[in-house]
Amino acid sequence: MRTGHDLELVHVTKRYPNGAVAVDNVSHLFQAGSYVCLLGPSGCGKSSTLRMIAGHETVSDGAILLSNRDVSALPPAKRGTAMMFQSYALFPHLTVRDNVAFSLKMKGVDRSTRDKRAMELLELVDMQRHQDRLPDQLSGGQQQRVALARALITDPQVLLLDEPLSALDPFLRIRMRTELKKLQRELGITFIHVTHGQDEALALADEIVVMNNAVIEQAGPARDVWMRPRSEFVARFMGGHNVIDLAGGKAAIRADAVRIGTQGQSATVINVEYQGAHVALATKMGESDILALIPEAEFFENPKNPGESVFLTWDEGRLHRLQA
Amino acid sequence: MKAMSDTTKGWLLASPLTLILVVFLIAPIVMIAVVSFWTATEWSIVPAFSLENYQFLFGSDVTYRVFFNTFKYAAITWAITLVIGFTVAWYLAFHIRSLPVQIALFLLCTIPFWTSNIIRMISWIPFLGRNGLANNMLISMGVVDEPVEWLLYSDFSVILAFVHLYTLFMVVPIFNTMMRIDRSLLEAARDAGASGFQILTNVVLPLTKPGIMIGSIFVITLVMGDFITVRFMSGSQSANVGRLISNDIALLQYPSAAATAVVLLVTVLITIGILLRLVDIRKEL
Numbered sequence: 001m002r003t004g005h006d007l008e009l010v011h012v013t014k015r016y017p018n019g020a021v022a023v024d025n026v027s028h029l030f031q032a033g034s035y036v037c038l039l040g041p042s043g044c045g046k047s048s049t050l051r052m053i054a055g056h057e058t059v060s061d062g063a064i065l066l067s068n069r070d071v072s073a074l075p076p077a078k079r080g081t082a083m084m085f086q087s088y089a090l091f092p093h094l095t096v097r098d099n100v101a102f103s104l105k106m107k108g109v110d111r112s113t114r115d116k117r118a119m120e121l122l123e124l125v126d127m128q129r130h131q132d133r134l135p136d137q138l139s140g141g142q143q144q145r146v147a148l149a150r151a152l153i154t155d156p157q158v159l160l161l162d163e164p165l166s167a168l169d170p171f172l173r174i175r176m177r178t179e180l181k182k183l184q185r186e187l188g189i190t191f192i193h194v195t196h197g198q199d200e201a202l203a204l205a206d207e208i209v210v211m212n213n214a215v216i217e218q219a220g221p222a223r224d225v226w227m228r229p230r231s232e233f234v235a236r237f238m239g240g241h242n243v244i245d246l247a248g249g250k251a252a253i254r255a256d257a258v259r260i261g262t263q264g265q266s267a268t269v270i271n272v273e274y275q276g277a278h279v280a281l282a283t284k285m286g287e288s289d290i291l292a293l294i295p296e297a298e299f300f301e302n303p304k305n306p307g308e309s310v311f312l313t314w315d316e317g318r319l320h321r322l323q324a
Numbered sequence: 325m326k327a328m329s330d331t332t333k334g335w336l337l338a339s340p341l342t343l344i345l346v347v348f349l350i351a352p353i354v355m356i357a358v359v360s361f362w363t364a365t366e367w368s369i370v371p372a373f374s375l376e377n378y379q380f381l382f383g384s385d386v387t388y389r390v391f392f393n394t395f396k397y398a399a400i401t402w403a404i405t406l407v408i409g410f411t412v413a414w415y416l417a418f419h420i421r422s423l424p425v426q427i428a429l430f431l432l433c434t435i436p437f438w439t440s441n442i443i444r445m446i447s448w449i450p451f452l453g454r455n456g457l458a459n460n461m462l463i464s465m466g467v468v469d470e471p472v473e474w475l476l477y478s479d480f481s482v483i484l485a486f487v488h489l490y491t492l493f494m495v496v497p498i499f500n501t502m503m504r505i506d507r508s509l510l511e512a513a514r515d516a517g518a519s520g521f522q523i524l525t526n527v528v529l530p531l532t533k534p535g536i537m538i539g540s541i542f543v544i545t546l547v548m549g550d551f552i553t554v555r556f557m558s559g560s561q562s563a564n565v566g567r568l569i570s571n572d573i574a575l576l577q578y579p580s581a582a583a584t585a586v587v588l589l590v591t592v593l594i595t596i597g598i599l600l601r602l603v604d605i606r607k608e609l
Contacts, residue, residue, distance in 0.1 A: 056511050077517030089512035093530045103516035105526070154516065 005032035005067050005157045012062035014048045022048035024214040035184050037201035038194045040211035046194045054083040054160050082156035086163045088147035090135035097131040100149045121149040141172045161193040177204055198238050210234050230323050242290045250322045257318040258292035264313035269304050360582035377583035394564040398547045401486040405543050409494025417502035445485045445556055452476035477559030485557045490546055494539035501535030537603040541596055548592050
C-alpha cells in the first residue's frame with residue numbers, strides 16, 4: 001500500500017572517486033510509518049545508503065523520492081529527514097536544551113519559542129530535568145535521548161539512525177531499543193535504523209533489509225527473512241541456521257530443528273555450550289559445521305561431550321531450499 | 325640503604341626542574357625587580373632603595389605614548405594574524421581531506437622558520453624600499469606615479485613584519501584544536517539546517533576558542549616584548565616598550581631599564597590574565 005510519505009530508492013548507486021562502488025543500483029520502497037532495519041556486515045553499503053538518504057553523501061546515479069518528490073539533490077535539512085549519528089554528535093559547548101533547539105536557532109526562531117519547543121521534545125524523551133547540563137555530563141543513554149530529541153525537533157517524516165545502539169553497553173542497548181520502538185509507534189514516522197546486529201534488527205524491525213556487497217540481498221518482514229532466508233549469506237548472517245549441501249543445491253535448516261537421534265547423519269561433537277534454555281552443540285558433519293540447539297532438558301537426559309560421535313536428524317519438511 | 329619516603333622521592337624528582345626554573349627564571353626576574361629600585365648616575369649604579377625610576381617612568385608623557393604604541397602594534401598584529409591564522413587552519417583542517425597532504429602543507433608553513441627572524445625581517449627592506457620591488461612594480465603597472473613612501477619605515481612595515489613573523493604561532497594552536505573537532509558535529513549541524521557561515525559561528529568558532537586563545541597569547545606576548553622588529557622596520561622612527569628598554573641599556577641605565585621591564589612584565593601578565601578569564605584553556609594543555 002502506498003501512502004503519502006513513502007520513501008523510495010530508485011536505482012541508487014554510490015561510486016567513490018577511487019572507483020569503489022559502495023551501493024550498486026539499489027531500489028527499494030520504505031513504507032511510511034514503518035520501522036526498517038538496514039542490516040549487514042561492515043562495508044556492505046548500509047551506512048552509505050543511509051547517508052545518501054540523509055543527504056550527507058551525494059547520489060552518483062538514481063533518485064531518492066520522499067513523498068513522491070525527488071530529494072536527492074536537496075541539502076539535508078530540506079529533505080524531511082533527520083539523522084541521529086552513531087556517536088550522537090552532540091555539540092559539546094551547548095547545553096542539552098540548546099543542542100535540541102539548534103536547528104530552530106539556525107532557522108532564526110526566537111529564543112523563547114525555541115526553548116519551549118525544545119522542552120516539549122526533552123519531555124518526550126524524559127530528559128527535561130537535565131536541560132542545563134552539558135553533553136559530557138550525561139551518560140551514554142542520556143546522550144542518545146538528547147540526540148533523538150534534537151533530530152526530532154525538525155519534525156522529520158523519516159528518522160535515520162546510524163548504528164544508534166552500538167555505543168551503549170549490552171544492558172542499556174536492550175532498554176534503549178525498547179524505547180526506540182515505543183517512540184516510533186507513538187510518532188508514527190518512518191525509522192530507518194542501520195545495524196550489524198541481527199538480534200537488534202529482529203527485535204525492532206517491521207521490515208528488515210539485508211545488504212551485502214553493495215546490493216540488497218533480501219528484504220521483507222522480520223519473520224519472513226528469518227524463516228525463509230533467500231541466500232546462503234542471509235541464512236548465515238541472520239544466524240541460527242545451518243547451511244548444508246544437498247543434491248539439488250544448498251538448503252538451510254534451523255539450528256533448533258536439528259535433533260540428536262539414534263540414526264541419521266553421523267557427526268562429531270566439537271563443542272558443547274550451555275545457554276540456559278538451550279544447549280548449543282557444535283558438530284562437524286563431513287566438511288560442514290552443524291549447530292544444533294537442543295532444549296536443555298532433552299540434552300541432559302542424554303548428555304554428550306566433545307569428541308563423541310552422534311547422529312543428527314531433522315524433519316525433511318523443515319529444510320529450506322536456498323536460491324543462492 | 326633505608327627506603328626513602330614517597331614525599332622525599334617526590335621532592336627529589338621535582339628538584340632538577342625546580343632548580344632550573346629558579347636559576348634561569350625566578351632569580352633573573354627577582355634581580356630585575358631588585359635593580360629597578362636602585363638608582364644610577366652617568367658613571368655608577370647605586371644599590372639603594374629608591375622609587376626614582378618608577379616616578380620618572382609614570383611621570384613621563386613618553387612612557388604612555390610608547391605603551392600605547394606597543395598595545396597598538398599588539399592589537400593590530402593580533403587581529404590580522406587571527407584572521408589569517410584561522411583561515412589557514414580552517415583550510416588545512418577542513419578542506420584538505422588526506423592526512424599526508426595536510427602534513428605536507430603544514431610543514432610548508434614552517435619553512436620560513438628555517439631562517440632566522442632577523443633575516444626574514446630584513447629581506448622586506450629591499451622589497452618595500454623607495455626603489456624596491458614593490459614600488460617598481462606599482463609604478464610600471466601605472467598604479468602610482470611616484471614611489472609610495474609609507475611602504476617602508478612606517479607602522480605599515482612594522483606590522484607587516486610582525487604578521488609575517490608570527491602568523492604561524494596562530495595557525496598551529498588553532499589547527500590543533502580544529503583537528504580535534506569531531507567531523508560528525510559539522511554533519512549534525514548541516515543536518516539541522518545550518519549554513520556554512522552558521523556552522524562557522526555556531527560550531528567551529530566556539531570549539532576553536534581555546535586554540536585561538538593560546539595563539540593570541542603567543543602573538544601578544546611576542547609582539548609586546550619585541551624591540552628589534554620595531555627598530556629595523558620603522559627605521560628607528562617608532563618606539564615600543566622594548567626599544568625604551570634597549571635604549572636605556574645602551575646608555576647603561578640598568579635600573580631604569582629594569583623598572584620599565586617590570587612594568588612591561590606586569591602589563592603583559594595582566595593582559596594574559598584577562599584573556600584567560602575569557603576562555604578556559606586548561607583542557608587544551
